Structures are given as C-alpha cells and as structure tokens.
Amino acid sequence: MFLNxxxxxxxxxxxxITFPFSRNPHYRDPExxxxxxxxxxxxxxxxxxxxxxxxxxxxxxxxxGDDSDKGPDLIFFQDQLEIPVQITRLTFNNxxxxxxxxxxxxxxxxxxxxxxxxxxxxxxxxxxxxxLYKIPxxxxxxxxxxxxxxxxxxxxxxFLEKSIPELMQDxxxxxxxxxxxxxxxxxxxxxxxxxxxxxxxxxxAGFENIFIDYHFHNSGYSQLDLQNTVNKIFETKNHGSSExxxxxxxxxxxxxxxxxxNSLSVRFAESSFNEVYFMTFHEHIQFWIIKRRxxxxx
Numbered sequence: 001m002f003l004n005x006x007x008x009x010x011x012x013x014x015x016x017i018t019f020p021f022s023r024n025p026h027y028r029d030p031e032x033x034x035x036x037x038x039x040x041x042x043x044x045x046x047x048x049x050x051x052x053x054x055x056x057x058x059x060x061x062x063x064x065g066d067d068s069d070k071g072p073d074l075i076f077f078q079d080q081l082e083i084p085v086q087i088t089r090l091t092f093n094n095x096x097x098x099x100x101x102x103x104x105x106x107x108x109x110x111x112x113x114x115x116x117x118x119x120x121x122x123x124x125x126x127x128x129x130x131x132l133y134k135i136p137x138x139x140x141x142x143x144x145x146x147x148x149x150x151x152x153x154x155x156x157x158x159f160l161e162k163s164i165p166e167l168m169q170d171x172x173x174x175x176x177x178x179x180x181x182x183x184x185x186x187x188x189x190x191x192x193x194x195x196x197x198x199x200x201x202x203x204x205a206g207f208e209n210i211f212i213d214y215h216f217h218n219s220g221y222s223q224l225d226l227q228n229t230v231n232k233i234f235e236t237k238n239h240g241s242s243e244x245x246x247x248x249x250x251x252x253x254x255x256x257x258x259x260x261x262n263s264l265s266v267r268f269a270e271s272s273f274n275e276v277y278f279m280t281f282h283e284h285i286q287f288w289i290i291k292r293r294x295x296x297x298x
C-alpha cells in the first residue's frame with residue numbers, strides 16, 4: 001500500500017505519513033469510548049487501570065456518588081485506600097462542526113467531479129495543503145474562497161482525466177500534480193490521485209467512485225486553539241477534591257502529540273493534583289505521564 005508522505009521527495013521538506021485507506025470501514029473516527037458521560041468516564045478509568053503500570057495493584061473501580069463542583073468522577077481502590085479521580089475529555093473548539101463542514105465540502109467536490117468524469121473504478125484524490133497544520137483557505141472571505149476552490153476543482157478534473165489511462169493500466173499507480181500556479185500554490189502544494197484497491201475502504205467522504213481527502217484531520221486546530229483548550233481544562237479542574245486527573249482524547253483529533261503533551265505538562269506542573277495523565281484512543285491506546293506523584297519522604 002502506498003503511504004502518503006506529504007512533501008517528502010519535493011525540495012527535501014518533511015511531511016506526515018498517513019494511510020489513505022484500510023480494511024476497516026470506520027478507520028477515521030471509531031468511538032471507542034461511550035458518548036454517555038458516566039459510561040465514558042468508567043470506560044476511560046477501566047482502560048487506565050489496565051494500561052498504566054503504577055496502578056497495577058488496583059482492586060476495584062466505581063463511579064463516584066457525587067461529581068459536582070470539581071468532585072471525583074471515579075473512585076479507585078488500591079491497598080485498601082480510596083483514590084478520588086477526575087476524568088475529562090480534551091477536544092478542540094468546534095472540531096465536530098469543522099469536521100462536518102469539510103466532509104460536506106469533500107462530498108460536494110466529488111459530486112462535481114463525477115458530473116464531468118463518471119469514474120468506473122474508485123479513486124482517492126488528495127488535495128495537499130501547503131501547510132499541514134492549517135485549514136486551507138480558512139482566512140479567505142467567502143468570495144475569495146469560492147474563486148480558489150473553483151480553480152482547484154478545474155485543475156483536479158483536468159488532472160484526473162489525464163491520469164485515467166495510467167490508473168487503468170496499473171491499479172497501484174500513484175500520480176501527483178505539483179501545483180505551480182501562482183495563486184493556487186499559495187494554499188495547495190499538489191493534487192495526488194490513486195486507485196483504491198478492492199476490499200479496502202477510504203477514510204474520507206466522497207460520491208460514487210470518487211473520494212476526496214482535504215487533509216482536514218491533519219489541520220484541525222491552531223497553536224492558539226491548543227493553548228486555550230489546555231487553559232480551559234486547567235481552570236475548570238484545578239483545586240478540586242481529586243488526587244488524580246486523567247485527560248483523554250480521540251487520537252484522530254490530534255496532529256502533534258509532543259506539542260500537546262508538553263503544553264499539558266507545563267500547565268499542570270503546579271496543579272493541585274498529585275498525578276495527571278493523558279490518554280488517547282483510536283485503534284490502540286497511548287498514555288503519557290503529565291505530572292508524577294511527589295516522592296514520599298523517607
């Protein structure tokens with residue numbers, strides 16, 4: 001399977017590896033954690049005690065009777081002690097709304113392309129932005145955005161039409177159109193096209209046999225969004241009655257774990273919690289120690 005390396009191979013720029021499709025029809029955003037609040041908190045707590053080694057001696061977990069006013073969401077039982085724990089989800093402002101908008105835009109693009117080229121086999125078209133961590137065209141007003149998108153759509157249709165003979169001859173062919181247009185290249189670096197193998201599912205929205213990757217999941221928030229989100233969690237959870245704070249997020253909403261973990265570590269270093277952890281969930285679980293329990297005097 002081809003892995004999209006972003007800008008790698010062009011001027012030596014570093015890109016980000018993404019899997020454009022998989023055998024899992026729900027690859028992008030499986031909800032491992034239940035959406036109902038208490039069930040979700042309990043699920044995070046149970047995953048935590050099975051995953052994080054310092055808590056291997058925990059003998060039980062229960063939902064707290066009262067989680068109001070910064071009270072604990074869960075109670076852990078360890079060495080005959082009750083440990084109050086807060087659980088909170090990290091999600092960026094308006095992420096679900098932005099994701100919904102980009103899916104609608106991807107489907108619209110696919111429908112317009114299909115009207116011109118009714119594909120007989122499935123293709124994935126990636127519209128690669130110049131800056132992976134910024135939403136393309138987000139700073140343009142509606143009219144300016146529509147002009148750029150119309151130009152992008154026209155170029156995509158031309159490139160797809162030109163690419164069909166090669167794609168028909170080789171179902172593993174990956175083709176790239178490096179954008180050199182003065183106006184368009186301000187926002188997009190390339191248009192990439194490949195066939196989707198039989199038995200695989202695209203991760204993105206589309207119409208009929210055409211699927212569009214607008215790279216939204218790699219560009220869902222800014223540094224300011226990140227800092228505001230971290231500050232909001234700190235302000236709403238600090239100085240509660242719990243010893244432990246577990247922050248969790250869906251992995252597909254995060255593009256740079258190291259930056260986020262560092263921001264959490266700096267902000268929560270002087271928090272009221274003895275311990276703070278960060279966990280992400282997708283097709284696997286990851287966790288980071290944000291703040292360690294203070295050493296006990298000997």
